[in-house]
Amino acid sequence: xxxxxxxxxxxxxxxxxxxxxxxxxxxxxxxxxxxxxxxxxxxxxxxxxxxxxxxxxxxxxxxxxxxxxxxxxxxxxxxxxxxxxxxxxxxxxxxxxxxxxxxxxxxxxxxxxxxxxxxxxxxxxxxxxxxxxxxxxxxxxxxxxxxxxxxxxxxxxxxxxxxxxxxxxxxxxxxxxxxxxxxxxxxxxxxxxxxxxxxxxxxxxxxxxxxxxxxxxxxxxxxxxxxxxxxxxxxxxxxxxxxxxxxxxxxxxxxxxxxxxxxxxxxxxxxxxxxxxxxxxxxxxxxxxxxxxxxxxxxxxxxxxxxxxxxxxxxxxxxxxxxxxxxxxxxxxxxxxxxxxxxxxxxxxxxxxxxxxxxxxxxxxxxxxxxxxxxxxxxxxxxxxxxxxxxxxxxxxxxxxxxxxxxxxxxxxxxxxxxxxxxxxxxxxxx
Ligand code: ADP
Ligand code: ASP
Ligand code: MG
Numbered sequence: 001x002x003x004x005x006x007x008x009x010x011x012x013x014x015x016x017x018x019x020x021x022x023x024x025x026x027x028x029x030x031x032x033x034x035x036x037x038x039x040x041x042x043x044x045x046x047x048x049x050x051x052x053x054x055x056x057x058x059x060x061x062x063x064x065x066x067x068x069x070x071x072x073x074x075x076x077x078x079x080x081x082x083x084x085x086x087x088x089x090x091x092x093x094x095x096x097x098x099x100x101x102x103x104x105x106x107x108x109x110x111x112x113x114x115x116x117x118x119x120x121x122x123x124x125x126x127x128x129x130x131x132x133x134x135x136x137x138x139x140x141x142x143x144x145x146x147x148x149x150x151x152x153x154x155x156x157x158x159x160x161x162x163x164x165x166x167x168x169x170x171x172x173x174x175x176x177x178x179x180x181x182x183x184x185x186x187x188x189x190x191x192x193x194x195x196x197x198x199x200x201x202x203x204x205x206x207x208x209x210x211x212x213x214x215x216x217x218x219x220x221x222x223x224x225x226x227x228x229x230x231x232x233x234x235x236x237x238x239x240x241x242x243x244x245x246x247x248x249x250x251x252x253x254x255x256x257x258x259x260x261x262x263x264x265x266x267x268x269x270x271x272x273x274x275x276x277x278x279x280x281x282x283x284x285x286x287x288x289x290x291x292x293x294x295x296x297x298x299x300x301x302x303x304x305x306x307x308x309x310x311x312x313x314x315x316x317x318x319x320x321x322x323x324x325x326x327x328x329x330x331x332x333x334x335x336x337x338x339x340x341x342x343x344x345x346x347x348x349x350x351x352x353x354x355x356x357x358x359x360x361x362x363x364x365x366x367x368x369x370x371x372x373x374x375x376x377x378x379x380x381x382x383x384x385x386x387x388x389x390x391x392x393x394x395x396x397x398x399x400x401x402x403x404x405x406x407x408x409x410x411x412x413x414x415x416x417x418x419x420x421x422x423x424x425x426x427x428x429x430x431x
């Protein structure tokens with residue numbers, strides 16, 4: 001049965017990392033094997049900055065950023081292939097030329113379209129290099145263009161998958177079973193063949209789409225952490241690994257902002273009962289975390305998710321009438337139109353409070369539109385603390401010395417919004 005592997009940016013960030021991916025893949029002989037790869041390191045951020053430079057910045061800034069991308073990718077190619085680098089360098093150069101040409105062609109088009117035509121190159125570059133490297137070390141690979149596999153609508157930057165068309169194309173691809181199929185995460189294409197993207201960090205979702213369409217046996221996501229923890233181990237000094245998690249619990253963690261898995265990933269897998277394993281690419285012996293159907297393992301271990309750079313909007317009617325369902329519907333409708341997600345929604349008789357990711361391009365027009373019809377109070381640079389399975393004592397301990405500006409609680413999740421300045425640095429979960 002088919003296995004799907006996904007390698008994120010950190011696992012392919014430079015020549016040493018790509019070599020390690022090659023060594024890792026050499027240990028897995030089972031076929032069919034589909035390998036989904038993200039852009040190298042922070043390339044997607046660099047492409048976003050390139051786009052901003054192209055649209056709003058100086059031409060010199062754009063050229064410098066393009067040159068940096070070129071240099072970084074070519075350095076990796078040279079480090080991998082040495083004096084045999086010529087053909088791969090040529091392919092990388094030609095992708096960068098195509099990127100540059102697209103910029104010029106699309107500079108006056110609306111931003112989301114331009115974004116997708118630009119940012120898709122991160123994954124095209126990484127998979128070109130990695131596929132060539134695997135061939136170089138004697139592994140038979142087939143490079144697949146995800147824009148021909150994952151069929152989407154034209155909702156740029158957050159494209160929706162056409163499942164039926166995608167399944168047909170993906171099944172046709174997988175008929176060649178001996179080779180490792182290497183494809184890009186995060187990107188897709190419309191039926192007309194225009195590039196689209198699935199949303200930031202969307203490569204996990206790409207792996208799930210392919211696994212769903214192929215009725216895969218398992219999806220493995222290779223990370224710089226051994227698995228899923230009850231908090232980001234970079235922020236919480238006593239985070240513990242959760243080795244078995246149900247889909248439902250994992251969806252809750254991802255939905256509340258645990259950065260380890262893209263929230264859309266679990267649905268397509270849960271529908272087909274395909275387990276998802278998160279493993280360390282640095283330590284193959286480390287016990288992984290597995291997400292599956294079985295809820296027996298869901299402990300009541302509290303999990304912490306910190307969501308930073310939040311903006312709180314407190315919205316009231318101007319005439320002191322109720323914040324009734326019709327008004328909530330109006331406000332949330334505007335939120336959907338702006339493409340923003342509220343990490344916390346809390347309604348009172350006269351007020352609706354929303355905690356939103358501080359995404360200036362989307363937030364500012366939303367705030368301007370709300371201010372036309374409502375009284376809006378705003379507070380920036382906040383941190384939203386989400387705690388799963390918290391008891392009162394834990395919540396009180398986590399809140400000590402912090403001013404809660406908004407809160408919400410249901411049976412299994414408590415949320416509190418604090419000033420960001422009170423939340424920086426390392427956290428500790430009191431026992
Ligand atoms: P990728 O290389 O796949 O893009 P990411 O950097 O997006 O990987 O995700 C891995 C990082 O996620 C880890 O380095 C870790 O700091 C962070 N992280 C956040 N929350 C968690 C969590 N609950 N469990 C494990 N890692 C987490
Ligand atoms: N490269 C894309 C990003 O950084 C997709 C991904 O890595 O999942 O958002
Ligand atoms: Mg990532």
